[in-house]
Amino acid sequence: FTCNPTWRELEEHLFPGPAPSDRADLITRVFKLKLDELIDDLFKKHILGRTIAHVFVIEFQKRGLPHCHMLIILDSEDKIKDDNHIDRIVCTEIPDAARFPQLYECVGRHMIPGPCGTLNPHSPCMEDGKCSKEFQKEFQNVTMANKDGYPRYRRRDNGITMAIGKYEADNRWIVPYNP
Known part of the structure; x- marks a missing residue:
């Protein structure tokens, strides 16, 4: 869970001029409130299942x-089977804009990272001519585990x-998220 300097709560309370990093007190307070909400969702509301x-x-x-x-350890009844x-x-697809406009x-x-690869060979993620995060991914109709046990998500x-700057991104560019 990472603090985002463009969170609405931070931008609303900053005067014009200073960067969010100039207000460690505000950043820490907003981060803690959002982390507390996430902890409540996970451990009291059990949005991912019961944790042990x-x-x-x-x-x-x-x-x-x-x-x-x-690190969260789920009850055996709630583990991914x-x-x-x-x-x-987990989703790695662009949501329907009409049905889920906020998402x-x-x-x-x-x-959506980048762009990188041939679209932007000077992107910070590029190492030896390839994206270090392995974007753009391949289309895939079903989720399946690869030989290392990591999932290859449905895309x-x-x-x-979705237009991102002057580029069009499709499901191959989506970072995994939990809707």
């Missing part, structure tokens, strides 16, 4: 923005695209 254990640590990035690493279960929790806007703003070629 968890641990987390808060760190600060170079620019002073906090982020949280969290198959690839279809992953699709109910569509959020995915467009936060869940259907459904024709939905």
Whole structure:
């Protein structure tokens, strides 16, 4: 969970001029409130299932923005059992703008990297001519685990695209998110 310097709550309380990193007090307060809400969602509302254990640590990035690493152990009844279960929790597709306008806007703003690769060979993620995050991914009709046990998420070629600057992004560019 990472602090975003463009969170509405931060922008509304900053006077013109100073960067969010100049107001560590405000950043820390807003981050803590949002982290508390996430913790409530996970451990009281059980949005991902019942947890039997968890641990987390808060760190600060170079620019002073906090982020949280969290390990959650789910009750055996709520653990992911198959690839279809992953699709109910994780999405890597552009949502329908008419049905989910807020999610569509959020995915467009936060869940599309780059561009990189041949579209932008000087992107910070590029190493030896390739994206270090392996974007652009391949289209895939179903989620399945690869040989290392990591999921290869469903990314259907459904024709939905989103304009990001002067580029068109499709499902191959979507960072996994939990709707």
